[in-house]
Amino acid sequence: MEDQAHANPYDMKPQDQGADHAPEIAIPYFSGNGHTRAVAKAISEGAGIGARTIDVEHITDQDWAILDAAEAVVFGSPTYMGSSAARFDQFLEEAADRWLDLAWADKIAAGFTVATFPSGDKLSTLQRLAIYAAQMGMIWVGQAEVGAPVHPDRPGVNTAGCWLGLAATSSRDKTQLVDTDDLETARRFGARIATATRRWRQLPS
Numbered sequence: 001m002e003d004q005a006h007a008n009p010y011d012m013k014p015q016d017q018g019a020d021h022a023p024e025i026a027i028p029y030f031s032g033n034g035h036t037r038a039v040a041k042a043i044s045e046g047a048g049i050g051a052r053t054i055d056v057e058h059i060t061d062q063d064w065a066i067l068d069a070a071e072a073v074v075f076g077s078p079t080y081m082g083s084s085a086a087r088f089d090q091f092l093e094e095a096a097d098r099w100l101d102l103a104w105a106d107k108i109a110a111g112f113t114v115a116t117f118p119s120g121d122k123l124s125t126l127q128r129l130a131i132y133a134a135q136m137g138m139i140w141v142g143q144a145e146v147g148a149p150v151h152p153d154r155p156g157v158n159t160a161g162c163w164l165g166l167a168a169t170s171s172r173d174k175t176q177l178v179d180t181d182d183l184e185t186a187r188r189f190g191a192r193i194a195t196a197t198r199r200w201r202q203l204p205s
């Protein structure tokens with residue numbers, strides 16, 4: 001039985017986290033065929049009621065206001081030809097207007113990607129997102145999930161063994177788009193980002 005004193009905080013369900021202090025987390029993503037959207041929604045579920053997904057193809061002024069007010073921004077793009085998709089890069093370059101006055105500095109940041117192959121050169125996409133966040137002065141949060149084979153009782157958790165961000169693989173089952181294991185890893189990632197945001201908020205500035 002798990003020792004409660006050492007329980008993994010990222011296992012907390014959103015309703016356990018205190019709805020009155022739900023972190024405001026924006027999750028901008030691009031998705032050509034729905035895979036990245038499925039992961040964005042799972043991260044949002046894990047992050048709790050303060051999380052909002054934003055499809056950058058249809059971004060509105062209200063979405064920009066949500067991004068500017070958010071405590072955390074979780075960037076999501078499919079991996080296309082070994083990097084982030086052009087349409088997502090367009091969003092990033094539009095948001096870079098905020099770079100000069102450091103408008104997004106000190107927000108928590110994280111990233112996720114989806115691709116067909118287990119590697120798929122996804123790491124390159126996550127590096128691109130992390131460097132973008134660094135240039136914006138943001139505080140990057142990676143994954144903290146160790147699954148099998150280190151913990152054989154935790155199959156399916158972070159199967160990619162990627163800690164810079166979330167690296168999911170698209171499913172051949174196109175009714176599902178992304179495997180259940182990767183979606184569960186995404187929910188855990190969302191919970192971790194919410195916890196990190198709370199901790200960062202509590203620090204004196």
Ligand SMILES: Cc1cc2nc3c(=O)[nH]c(=O)nc-3n(C[C@H](O)[C@H](O)[C@H](O)COP(=O)(O)O)c2cc1C
Binds near residue numbers: 030
């Ligand atoms: C232009 C293009 C480039 C792609 N490049 C890669 C790649 O480098 N590695 C990979 O594993 N999959 C690659 N794929 C597959 C996509 O990453 C995969 O289909 C992903 O699930 C798409 O997510 P989406 O439906 O959110 O757009 C590529 C797909 C397209 C359309």
